[in-house]
Amino acid sequence: MDLPTYEPAPEPDRTPRDNPIFSEPATVAACAREYADAARIRAEIDKQQKRTR
Numbered sequence: 252m253d254l255p256t257y258e259p260a261p262e263p264d265r266t267p268r269d270n271p272i273f274s275e276p277a278t279v280a281a282c283a284r285e286y287a288d289a290a291r292i293r294a295e296i297d298k299q300q301k302r303t304r
Contacts, residue, residue: 275281
């Protein structure tokens with residue numbers, strides 16, 4: 252009787268990468284830019300939350 256064989260799953264890539272959060276210093280200008288960029292997303296979240304109430 253032949254036993255089935257299998258190949259183990261390939262190892263995941265664990266290569267260290269730069270973290271984009273830490274690559275840029277937290278400045279007032281950077282925070283203001285990110286806040287302004289996320290205005291559309293905050294508005295969409297507010298709209299979705301109003302529908303669930």
